[in-house]
Amino acid sequence: MGRFIVRRLLQAIPLLIGISIVVFLMIYLAPGDASQFAISERANEQQVQQYRHYLGLDLPWYRQYLRIVGNWGHGNLGTSLIQRRPVSSIIIQRLPRTVELLGLSTLFSLLLAIPIGIISAVRQYSLADHTVTVLSFVGIAIPSFWLAIMMILLFSVKLHWFPTSGTQTIGEPFNLVDHLKHLVMPVTVLTIVQTAGWSRYMRSSMLEVLQQDYVRTAHAKGLPARRVLFRHAFRNALMPIITLLGLSLPALVGGAIITEQIFAWNGLGQLIVTSASKRDTPVVMTMVMISAVAIVIGNLLADICYRFVDPRIQL
Amino acid sequence: MEKTLTPDLELAASGPLPLFGEREHKPTSVWRRFIRNPLAIVALVVLASLAIVSFSAPLWLPHDRVLEQARGETFASPSFSHPFGRDEYGRDAFARAVYGGRLSLWIAFSSAVIATAIGTILGMTAGYLGGWSDVVIDRLIELILTIPFLLLLILAAAVAHPSATSILLILGLFDWPVLARIVRGEFISLRGRDYIEAARASGCSHWRIVWKHILPNAMAPIIVTGTLIVAIHLTSEAAISFLGLGIQPPTPSWGNLLTNAQNYVISAPFLAIFPGLLILITVLAVNLLGDGLRDALDPRQR
Numbered sequence: 001m002g003r004f005i006v007r008r009l010l011q012a013i014p015l016l017i018g019i020s021i022v023v024f025l026m027i028y029l030a031p032g033d034a035s036q037f038a039i040s041e042r043a044n045e046q047q048v049q050q051y052r053h054y055l056g057l058d059l060p061w062y063r064q065y066l067r068i069v070g071n072w073g074h075g076n077l078g079t080s081l082i083q084r085r086p087v088s089s090i091i092i093q094r095l096p097r098t099v100e101l102l103g104l105s106t107l108f109s110l111l112l113a114i115p116i117g118i119i120s121a122v123r124q125y126s127l128a129d130h131t132v133t134v135l136s137f138v139g140i141a142i143p144s145f146w147l148a149i150m151m152i153l154l155f156s157v158k159l160h161w162f163p164t165s166g167t168q169t170i171g172e173p174f175n176l177v178d179h180l181k182h183l184v185m186p187v188t189v190l191t192i193v194q195t196a197g198w199s200r201y202m203r204s205s206m207l208e209v210l211q212q213d214y215v216r217t218a219h220a221k222g223l224p225a226r227r228v229l230f231r232h233a234f235r236n237a238l239m240p241i242i243t244l245l246g247l248s249l250p251a252l253v254g255g256a257i258i259t260e261q262i263f264a265w266n267g268l269g270q271l272i273v274t275s276a277s278k279r280d281t282p283v284v285m286t287m288v289m290i291s292a293v294a295i296v297i298g299n300l301l302a303d304i305c306y307r308f309v310d311p312r313i314q315l
Numbered sequence: 316m317e318k319t320l321t322p323d324l325e326l327a328a329s330g331p332l333p334l335f336g337e338r339e340h341k342p343t344s345v346w347r348r349f350i351r352n353p354l355a356i357v358a359l360v361v362l363a364s365l366a367i368v369s370f371s372a373p374l375w376l377p378h379d380r381v382l383e384q385a386r387g388e389t390f391a392s393p394s395f396s397h398p399f400g401r402d403e404y405g406r407d408a409f410a411r412a413v414y415g416g417r418l419s420l421w422i423a424f425s426s427a428v429i430a431t432a433i434g435t436i437l438g439m440t441a442g443y444l445g446g447w448s449d450v451v452i453d454r455l456i457e458l459i460l461t462i463p464f465l466l467l468l469i470l471a472a473a474v475a476h477p478s479a480t481s482i483l484l485i486l487g488l489f490d491w492p493v494l495a496r497i498v499r500g501e502f503i504s505l506r507g508r509d510y511i512e513a514a515r516a517s518g519c520s521h522w523r524i525v526w527k528h529i530l531p532n533a534m535a536p537i538i539v540t541g542t543l544i545v546a547i548h549l550t551s552e553a554a555i556s557f558l559g560l561g562i563q564p565p566t567p568s569w570g571n572l573l574t575n576a577q578n579y580v581i582s583a584p585f586l587a588i589f590p591g592l593l594i595l596i597t598v599l600a601v602n603l604l605g606d607g608l609r610d611a612l613d614p615r616q617r
Contacts, residue, residue, distance in 0.1 A: 018458050023470065030474030141599035143550055145557050146591030149577050153584050254465030258554055262577070272466060273558055276473035284470065292461045 001307070005300065012296045016289065023288045024065045027281050033057050034081035037278040055081055068282055072289075078282035082275070087286050091268065097167060098267035100183065101259065102252055105190035106245075112195045114241065117202020121210060121237075122229065132199065139196025144255055148189045148262040155185060165264035186263045190255050194248070201244055206237040239309050246302025249295050348611040355607020358600040365597060369417040380410035382565055390583040399589045403579060408572075412590055415567035420597070422483045422568075423548040429487025430548075431541040434494030435530075441495070442502025443525055452499070456492040464490070468551055472560040479568075482561045486548045494540045501533035535612035542605035546598045553594050569594050 035052040043051070052058050056067065071078045077087035120129040156164040163169065168179050209215065210233055218228040257269035264270070268287060275283040349355060372378075385391075385405030393400040399408035441452035459467070467489055475481040505511065506529065514528050555561035556570025564571050569590045576587035 015454070015457060015461060018454070019461060022458065023462070026470055027474055031476070137599060137602065138595070141546070141595055141602055143553055143557075143573075143591060143594050143598070145554065146573060146587070146594060149573065149580060149587045149591065152577075153580050153587065157581050157584070250460070250463035250466075253463035254554075257465055257469065258557070261558060273469060273473075273560075276470050277560065279474065288462060288466065288470070291463050291466060295461050295463070 001304075005304070008300050008303075009296075015296070016292055019292050020069060020285060020289060021065065023285055024068070024281065025061070027276075027279055027284060028061050028064070030279070032279060034279045034281065037280075038082050038084075057081075064281075068285060071282075077286050080275075080280055080283050082278050082280045082283075087282050090271065090283065091286065091290075094267050094271055097265060098256055098260070098269060101186055101190065101265065101267060102256055104183070104187045105194060105255075106252070108187065108191040109194035109198055110241075110245075112191070113198035113202050114238075116195070116199040118206050118229075118234070118237070120199070121203045121206035124207065129203075132203070136196040136200045139192055140200070142193070142196075144189055144193050144258050145262055147192065148185070148259060151185050151189060152262075165262075167265055182263075186259045186265055189259055190252075193255060194252075198241065198244065198248075202237065202241055205240040206233065209233045209237040212236075235309065239306060242305045242309065243302045246298040246300075246305075249291070249298045253291050345611050349607055352607045352610060354603050355611075358603035358607065361596065361600040362604060365416065365593075365600075366420060369413055369420055372413050372417055376410055376413055378414065380407045381414045381567060382406065390579065390586075392583075393585055400583065400585045402575065402583070402586055408586055408589065411567040411572060412569070412593060415569050415572050415590065416593055416597075418479055418562060418566070419549060419552055419569045419594075422479060422486070422552050423545050426483045426486035426490070426548050426552075427541060427544040429484075430490040430544050431494060431537065433487070434491035434540075435498050435537055437491065438495035438498025439502055439525060439530070442499035443506055443521070443529065445503075449499075452495065456495055459489060459492045465551070465554060468555055469558065469560060472555050477560060477563050479562055479566075482552055482555060486551060490544060490547065490551075494537065494544065497536050497540055498533060501536060502529055505529045505532055535609075538612060539605055539609040542601060542608055546601040546605070549594065549598050549601065 033052065035048050035055055035057055038055070039047065039051050049058075056064060059067075068078055077091070079085065080087055080090055083090060116132055120126075120132040123129050152164050155161045162184050163182050165182075167182050168174055169182075172178065212233075215228060215233055218232045219225070223232075253269070256267065257272060259265065260267045260269035261273060268290075271283065272287050274280075275287070383406060385401065388401050388405045389403055391397065391401040391405070393408075397407050397409055399412055402408050402411070437452050437455075441449040468485060471485045471489065472482060475485065511524060511528060514524050519528070552561060552568065553570035553573070556568045557574050559571070559574060562568035562571050564575065572590040573587060576583070576590065580587055
C-alpha cells in the first residue's frame with residue numbers, strides 16, 4: 001500500500017512538470033503580455049518596455065519559466081504581475097470562499113444523490129424513478145450559468161429572498177447570517193447540477209448490484225429486504241460513487257469558475273478568469289498546479305478508497 | 316488443447332467478432348432498435364429542426380436583422396413580429412438567437428468532428444501499435460485530463476485572439492483525450508483477437524487490418540462518444556462566450572446573449588430566458604440522441 005502511494009506520487013512528478021511547461025508556454029506564446037495590462041493604458045511604448053524589463057518579461061522563456069518554478073522550489077509562489085502582491089496571500093484570501101462553495105455543494109449533492117439513486121433503482125420504472133430520470137436529464141443538460149440567472153430572476157428579483165451576488169452585504173460588517181444568505185444560491189446551483197449527474201450514476205450502480213447473484217441469495221435466504229439493501233447491496237453500489245467523486249474534481253473546478261463569475265463570488269474561480277485574460281503568469285500557473293495536484297490526489301484517494309471498500313482489488 | 320480448439324473454429328467461421336450485440340450487426344437491425352426508442356426519435360427531430368431553421372436562416376431572415384437597431388423600442392417585450400423581444404439597442408432578439416444558434420451549433424458540431432477524428436486516430440495508434448507511441452499518447456492524454464477542462468479552455472481562449480475559429484479549434488484540439496482512451500482500449504482488446512491473427516496470417520497489411528477489421532468493430536463507442544462531445548462543446552462554447560472569452564459581441568452566440576441578458580435581468584427577463592432554453596433543449600436532445608444511439612448500436616451496455 002505504502003509502496004503503491006509512493007510510486008503513484010513519483011509518477012505524478014513528470015506529469016506535473018509537463019503541465020507547468022505547457023501552461024507556461026501557452027501564456028508565453030500568446031500575443032501580448034502582462035506589462036500591457038499592469039500599467040495605465042496611457043503609458044507610451046517606452047514606459048511599457050521599461051515595465052516589461054522590470055517584470056522580467058523580456059528574458060528568454062526558459063529563464064522566465066525557471067524563475068517561477070525555482071521560486072516554487074523554495075516554497076515561494078512568486079508575485080502577481082498585475083496586483084504586485086504575493087500569489088500566496090492572494091490565494092489564501094480567496095481560498096476559503098471557494099472551499100465553502102465546493103465543500104457544501106459536494107456534501108449536499110451526495111446527501112441527495114445517494115438516496116435518490118437508491119430509490120429510483122429499487123423502484124425501477126416507478127413514477128418516482130421516471131420523475132427522477134426526467135429531472136436528472138434536464139439537470140445534466142441545463143447550463144449552470146443559465147440556471148443561476150433564472151434563480152436570480154426568481155429568488156432575488158421577484159421574491160427578494162436572497163441577494164443577487166457577492167459574499168456579504170457591501171458596507172456592512174461581516175455577519176454570518178448575511179453571509180449564509182449570499183451562499184444559498186451559488187451552493188444550490190452547483191448542488192443541482194452535480195446531483196443530476198451523480199444520482200444517475202448511483203442509480204445505475206445500484207441496479208447493477210441488485211442483479212448480482214449474492215443479492216438474490218440473500219433474498220432467497222429470507223433476509224428482510226431492508227437488510228439486503230443496506231448490508232449487501234449499498235456498500236458495493238457505493239464504490240463507483242467513490243471513484244466518481246475523485247474524478248469529478250475537474251468538473252467541480254469548472255462549475256466553481258462559472259458560478260463564482262455569475263454571483264460575483266470572490267473565490268479562486270473568479271481569480272483565474274481575470275488572471276488568464278491579463279496574462280498574470282505566476283497566478284495562473286499556481287492555480288493550474290493547485291488544481292492538477294488536487295486531481296492527482298483525488299484520483300489516488302479514489303483508488304485507495306476502492307481498495308478499502310473492495311479488498312479483492314490489489315493495488 | 317481441445318478446449319481452445321473448438322471455440323477458435325467457431326470464431327473463424329463467424330468472421331469478424333460481433334462485439335456489439337448478437338450476430339445481427341446489420342445496419343437494418345440497428346435502425347430498427349433506434350426507431351423503437353421514442354425519445355431518441357423526438358431528439359433527432361428536434362435537432363434536425365433546429366439545424367434546418369438556423370442554417371436556412373439566410374433564406375428567410377435577413378442577416379441585417381441581427382444588428383439593426385431600433386432605439387425607440389429598446390427592451391420591447393416579445394410580440395408576434397419579434398417573438399423573443401428586443402434588446403438594449405432595440406435589436407431583434409429572435410434574429411440574434413437564430414444567428415447565434417447557427418454559430419453555436421456550427422462550432423459545437425465541427426469541433427466535435429475534429430476532436431473525434433483526433434481522438435480516434437491517436438487512440439488507434441496507441442492501441443494498435445503499442446510501445447513508445449502508446450506511452451507518448453497515454454502521457455499526453457493524462458496531461459490534458461489533469462487540467463480541468465474548463466480551466467484549459469479559459470486559458471487557451473484568454474490567450475488566443477477571440478474569434479469563432481479559435482474557439483472551434485480550441486475545443487477540437489483539446490477535447491479528444493476521453494475518446495482516445497476509449498478507442499485505445501477497444502483496439503487493445505481487439506488486436507489480440509483470433510480473427511486479427513487470421514487476417515495477419517493471410518497477408519493483410521496493418522493498414523487494412525486497422526481500417527477494415529478493427530475500426531468497424533470499434534465504431535459504436537466512437538459514434539456515441541462523438542455525439543456526447545457535441546453536447547459538451549455546446550455548453551463549453553456557451554460557457555466560454557458567457558465569460559466573455561469566446562464569440563465577441565456584437566456577433567451573437569447563445570453564450571454571449573446570456574452574458575448580456577444577465578445585465579438586464581430585471582428590466583428584460585425574456586432576453587435571458589430564450590437563449591438559455593435553446594441551449595437546454597439542444598443539449599438535452601443531443602444527450603438523448605447519444606443514449607438512443609448507444610442502445611441501438613450497443614445493446615449490451617447500459
